[in-house]
Amino acid sequence: MAKWRKHPLPLDYPRHPERRTALVLGASSGIGRATAVALAEAGHPVAVGARRVDRLDEVVAHIREAGGEAEAFAVDVTDEKSIASAVTDVEAALGEVEVVVNSAGSLRMGRIWEMTPENFSAQVDVHLLAAHRVVAAVVPGMVARGRGDVVLIGSDTSRTARPRSGAYPAAKSAVDTMAFQLQSELEGTGVRATVVRPGPVATEMGTDFDEDTIVDVINDWVRFGHGRHGRMCTPAQLAHGVVAAVSLSRGAYVRELEIQPEAPIEP
Template sequence: MPRVPPHPERRPALVSGASSGIGAAVAVALARAGHPVALGARRAAVCEELAARIRAGGGGAVALPLDVTSDGSVSFFVSEAEQALGETEVVVTCAGEVTPGNAYETSTPAFEAQLQLDLLGTQRLVAAVAPAMAARRRGDIVFVTSDVVRLPRPRMGAYVAAKNALEGPAGAMRMELEGTGVRASVLRPGPTLSGMGSTWPVEVLRKVLDDWTRFGLARHDRFLKPRDVAAAVLAVVSMPRGAHVTLLEIEPEAPLNEERND
């Protein structure tokens, strides 16, 4: 059997949604591991501050504006990133947000906006880089979805729909890319303390958390930190060639019991 060549020493990475939360943590983790990183988000100035800190620490990073709902913006981001860093070896799709609301009360335009960002936005970015990765016969694509695929959560209907819909084409792409050397992986984070949800009114946040408890979706009060999810991303893309993490779910660990009765 032919041996799979190892990863190249230099593996430029693209990260969407890199201005805060999971995306920012992923960009930092990849840079610390030696990946030149392109940080993309609508808040390009915030990305530039983070990129400057990465460069000051000895890493390679560029910050570029990125609106994944725009074909032109995605094309510009990929083109400028590759001009600055070289051909893309890793893509991590972190762009997304949650607009709270009951599914049956969400307007069609609001529902569609969620799909545009979390589903179609990811497709735009991946489609802009995956063909060239397949032609080079190597690369990693990490779809950051959510544990809502396994455990739907109330008051997040559009988000649940988007993340479920995203895992479908991700699975199909994994099969389509088989034999090309490009690995398509799904990462499902559980509840994470990130910028997502930070702008919700307190009364809305309280109702969401109350419903999580009511339906058994919050067995303890711990949340993941963005750096925890970033560590999982790094583990996925750092797997040696010849091995493929297809699906990885990461959940917050419960606090230690004060006492244990055996």
């Protein structure tokens, strides 16, 4: 019987450094908050950023009470200067950013032709342009150091657009494309880019819709076959996916990770 030769890991990819500061944007609630907590549990110093600073204080307190390290920073992802300033402050407080997760976003439902151009473009701004602002602020430093992880939170609507979802599917589809282009451009730099694509998740997004909007949305989703079952993922399940991607040993990367809720187990 032939004996297979064991190949060692590539020597040009050393281990991750002991200390990997993580910056999580959109960390005041939902996937962002859960990701910040999960990264802290994994031993990362975590910088949490969002506009709602009062809610970030609660996240920081939660992490510290559990023995983790965290700091809060006011960040508006629609403002280039706000992001750049936050990155400077984060690195002064916690060290160079080794991991960045962009989970900031909002949701405005509606038919495309019924949305005003202002509302449509605002959604593109907060989902697509904001992701680029984050990349532009953080990735040059990562490339200079020869390591780092960039995680962009996308959506399964980029593959299957659901009706009445406004500009959200279009913006998230563009995030996918930008992430894949970024991955190609980062080949050979030691920096990794991953897009994490959630299916339905139980977050605050959509909880402010009026009853008529919810009824119209659900009816159209069922009509076009988007309602497989009523289960949703938890933010923590998405967070575990993010942690898995950035924890992968160097020399390999997760290109894309789609996480869907499993249907109830049938009796």
